[in-house]
Amino acid sequence: MSSDDNNGIGFIENRPFDEINIGDTAELSRTLTAQDIDAFAAVSGDVNPAHVDEAFAQEDIFHKVVAHGMWGGALISNVLGTQLPGPGTIYQDQTLKFLKPVGIGDTVTVRVTVTEKQPDKKHITLDCLCTTGDGKPVITGQAVVIAPDKKVKRPRMAMPDLVLHHRGASYDRLLSAAQKMDPLPTAVVHPCDESALEGALSARNLGLLEPVLVGPRSRIQHAADTAGLDISGLEIIDTPHSHASAERAVHLARDGRVKALMKGALHTDEVMSAVVSKANGLRSERRMSHVYVMDVPTYSKPLLITDAAINIAPDLQTKADMVQNAIDLARAIGIEMPKVAILSAVETITPRLQSTVEAGALCKMADRGQITGGMLDGPLAFDNAVSMRAVTTKGIKSDVAGQADILVAPDLEAGNMIAKQLMYLAGAEAAGIVLGAQVPIMLTSRADDRRTRIASAAIAVLYDQSLR
CATH class of the missing domain: 3.10.129.10 (Hotdog Thioesterase)
Incomplete structure (x- = not known):
């Protein structure tokens, strides 16, 4: 040398x-x-x-x-x-x-x-x-x-950083835990395409779900035949169209025949319209919110993000429910004391930035027992929530900063952008469910692959078990 x-x-x-x-x-x-x-x-x-x-x-x-x-x-x-x-x-x-x-x-x-x-x-x-x-x-x-x-x-040439990540390892742990539970009776809403059917059947074959297919029988059978999938032995509840599929699936949940919903080949709005109906929906005393459970190659543990799909501009009480929903899910998947970062653009409470004021209020609500089961801090910028280097550089003293389990976005746009950037720029996988209804709801996307759908099912099983 x-x-x-x-x-x-x-x-x-x-x-x-x-x-x-x-x-x-x-x-x-x-x-x-x-x-x-x-x-x-x-x-x-x-x-x-x-x-x-x-x-x-x-x-x-x-x-x-x-x-x-x-x-x-x-x-x-x-x-x-x-x-x-x-x-x-x-x-x-x-x-x-x-x-x-x-x-x-x-x-x-x-x-x-x-x-x-x-x-x-x-x-x-x-x-x-x-x-x-x-x-x-x-x-x-x-x-x-x-x-x-x-x-x-x-x-001497500087070589590129090498990030080693076992794709799906976090989800495999969830799957292993969920397979120890009884299969979850689930209404699969309008499963009229290959991906929806394959996801439901895969979850069934792994012992996670007992699917009930709710949709037009002829279209479901055609999708199965086209994809070469065997749906014999599965219960099919015939409906004329997607709106009717959503309403019937919700009715099954209200009657206790199923314990979860899984979105099929229809728009999220159609499912959620039936779910939030004041007359015949699945409302509970808590506001519904969506939580992503993300497997991020550059992060050492599962990362939960809320809300990227349901609440557009949540007020303080809605954020409190979002935080509690996410904490409950984190505990259900094995995180005993979830660290919750309330996100904004800065780390100090700034009256002109409403999200910082609400972050401070949420932390105080946790201090007073209005939010339980987790450790909250905020406001925190994204880097200070997930990077210990950023925390050290800025001299932030916090038990949450740099090691968050849950990120609470200030609004849907921010939450959606954070999740999508992690997926498409960092190679993250994102499974997720809607919480706060009477049953967990798997809002899988048509772009989701088989592993993501299975992970969503595993999360729903573990959450349902925690409620019991």
């Missing part, structure tokens, strides 16, 4: 053929992490369960997760390509012998030693040795390279 690089200047420099002598060495050390294994598996496609499945690995020959053998080989390539000979080196041959597995937490030291030079071809032969902290070899081998014939000194 060059002296410049050791001094932190950030250059990478080679050693041309004429500057290399027999016996010259170079080395590096690296401690294996679980993230290293995941990254190597993702890039190589090698998902051998000995490397990525802890349960399998425990029963395998080494009784633990071990690194891919070629992870060590890649470290050898690192030394050859960046130190000795360095930039401009061309691999010709490599032999490797794997002597011992490398486990998570092991520190591997790679050392290459020049053993032979061939001036006519500019070939360099190097012995390669990888050892762990106890000094025992784990990999041995020999490399043959073409060494560069000119001096090269280049700035």
